[in-house]
Amino acid sequence: MATPGARANDLKPQPTCPIMGGKINKEAFVDVAGYRFYACCPACLPKIKADPAKALATLKERGEKPELHLAICPKCGEIKGTSKCCKVGVAKCSKCGLAEGAPGCCKICSFIKWFPRGIVDRMTIGNNGESWTW
Numbered sequence: 001m002a003t004p005g006a007r008a009n010d011l012k013p014q015p016t017c018p019i020m021g022g023k024i025n026k027e028a029f030v031d032v033a034g035y036r037f038y039a040c041c042p043a044c045l046p047k048i049k050a051d052p053a054k055a056l057a058t059l060k061e062r063g064e065k066p067e068l069h070l071a072i073c074p075k076c077g078e079i080k081g082t083s084k085c086c087k088v089g090v091a092k093c094s095k096c097g098l099a100e101g102a103p104g105c106c107k108i109c110s111f112i113k114w115f116p117r118g119i120v121d122r123m124t125i126g127n128n129g130e131s132w133t134w
Contacts, residue, residue, distance in 0.1 A: 011065035018055035019044035033081045036069035052081075077104030 014037070017024055022040035029038045030045045033052040039045050048055045059065060071080045077098030078084040090099045096106035 011060065011063055014038055014059055014064045014066050016059075016062065016064065017041075017044055018058040019047050031069050031071060031080065034068065034070050034079055035066040037066045072102075072104035074104075077102035079103060 015024060016022065017040035018037060020040050024038035025040055026038060028040065028042050028045060029036050030049050031037075032049050033056075035052065035056065037048045037052065037055055039048060056066065072078070073080045073085050075098075076084075076086045076090070077093075077096070078086070084090075084099070084102070087099075092098065093100045093105050098105045
């Protein structure tokens with residue numbers, strides 16, 4: 001069990017399913033809210049997707065953390081699964097047509113400012129699924 005207020009660096013990678021508590025199956029996963037949650041079986045995936053905050057809290061209580069998995073939405077340029085993803089009424093970039101200033105927008109300088117170096121090791125960005133590693 002994790003100590004209350006444990007930092008993310010103190011948590012170990014996820015070895016158990018947040019729903020059933022069994023050993024994870026690397027083939028059974030769902031990407032939601034910027035994380036990749038693994039489950040013991042495909043039947044647990046809809047429960048994780050329905051309440052990712054609860055799944056995250058369960059893992060943290062166990063001293064575990066899911067993988068950070070930030071994917072950029074090809075439709076709007078925002079991080080998939082966040083409240084900004086595909087939000088109606090946002091200003092569009094005149095060059096790429098994505099949400100202006102979004103991480104996936106062609107104005108890469110806004111992306112660099114938005115994600116400080118070291119937060120993620122690898123991320124997929126842009127309309128064509130380019131991978132950037134730093």
